[in-house]
Amino acid sequence: MTPAEAWLLALAGLVALVLSAFALAGPVARRYGRPRGAAVLTAAALALMAEPVRAALGLGHLDLLLFGLVTADVVALRRSAWAGRRAAWWPGPPASRAPGGRLDALRRCWATGSWAGVGIGVASALAVGPALFILYLIVTRRWRPALLATVTAAIVTLAGTRDRPDLIDRAGPIGDAANQSLAGLLARLYDSSSTPVLVWLSFAALLLAVGLIRARAAHADGDEITAFTLVGLTGATIAPVTTTSELIWMVPAVLILVDAAARLRVGRRPRTGRLTGLGYATAALLTYLLLALPPEWTVGWNAYGFAVIVLMNALPWRPGVAPATPVVRRPVVPVRVPAIPGPRGS
Numbered sequence: 001m002t003p004a005e006a007w008l009l010a011l012a013g014l015v016a017l018v019l020s021a022f023a024l025a026g027p028v029a030r031r032y033g034r035p036r037g038a039a040v041l042t043a044a045a046l047a048l049m050a051e052p053v054r055a056a057l058g059l060g061h062l063d064l065l066l067f068g069l070v071t072a073d074v075v076a077l078r079r080s081a082w083a084g085r086r087a088a089w090w091p092g093p094p095a096s097r098a099p100g101g102r103l104d105a106l107r108r109c110w111a112t113g114s115w116a117g118v119g120i121g122v123a124s125a126l127a128v129g130p131a132l133f134i135l136y137l138i139v140t141r142r143w144r145p146a147l148l149a150t151v152t153a154a155i156v157t158l159a160g161t162r163d164r165p166d167l168i169d170r171a172g173p174i175g176d177a178a179n180q181s182l183a184g185l186l187a188r189l190y191d192s193s194s195t196p197v198l199v200w201l202s203f204a205a206l207l208l209a210v211g212l213i214r215a216r217a218a219h220a221d222g223d224e225i226t227a228f229t230l231v232g233l234t235g236a237t238i239a240p241v242t243t244t245s246e247l248i249w250m251v252p253a254v255l256i257l258v259d260a261a262a263r264l265r266v267g268r269r270p271r272t273g274r275l276t277g278l279g280y281a282t283a284a285l286l287t288y289l290l291l292a293l294p295p296e297w298t299v300g301w302n303a304y305g306f307a308v309i310v311l312m313n314a315l316p317w318r319p320g321v322a323p324a325t326p327v328v329r330r331p332v333v334p335v336r337v338p339a340i341p342g343p344r345g346s
Helices: 001-031 036-048 051-059 065-091 102-112 118-126 130-137 142-163 183-187 197-220 225-239 249-266 277-292 301-312
Strands: none
Touching: 001 036, 001 051, 001 065, 001 118, 001 225, 036 051, 036 197, 051 249, 051 277, 065 225, 118 130, 118 142, 130 142, 130 197, 130 225, 183 301, 197 225, 197 249, 197 277, 197 301, 225 249, 225 301, 249 277, 249 301, 277 301
8 A cells, every 4th residue: 555545545534533423422422412513523533542443544454444334324214214204204295206417416316315335345346344233234125235235345346356356355364463353362262273163153143133133123223323333343253253453343442331320320220230420421421541552551451342241231222212114104093082972871
């Protein structure tokens, strides 16, 4: 990579980070009546000090771009739900009018979120990890985004293989200290350069099931951002090799913990057995401090690997925050009261 390409990649990563902050932190600030611009800039500045962002920018990795592409599909699914809700409550010519030109077609595409799946498809073509989001779309029975993501990934992969066949990632050794996945964690616990395959496959299958089940439950409760974060954390856990730059989904996990703490503080009581607002705030602070520390202080004792597994199993979701399922308006049948009452006991 030439210096010019490295600078362009870093600039594209910064743009993806700021746009993702707008998509993730902006709605949180608006919900609490805070200025959205200040909240987004604060979230982006804090994210820049996190190790996954520092590693992606410093080493020239594509993880920030992949994160931005997947977040774009979160926005698309959210806008699709808004369009479905609007069509259900305000049907009429504006919702069904055919586009009159290219600008109208682009405006309608943006308003309806019909591009959902393209970002995941491009990200899956650039790396293997984002392909887990396609499985998540299938699990939640969103066939159109899943099909669009699969087709996009196939087209981009074929085009990239034909033009540049040398862009294939070659992972490092499993037992390397920089590998913070489950496989690397098990290899270091067994004091071996390779991980025990059967043990790793068993635990990986279990964590995959837990992550997808929790993501589907978050989606059903209307928190699509947490659902995608859980899928990202699951992919980082079960991958054979996960470097610190691929732990980017720990950053929105901190935002989710902060939002959960604020929601409980304004008067919403937690369910039985759940953490209080102070507990979520403490978890968010500890997670961010872990991300802000230099990796030399954390990778030696598998801090990132254990933190990702804990977050994947304990990250809360916020019901009704970012639903991605349109609300269908059902007619209410009025209760008819007879003019002449019937006999008693009937």
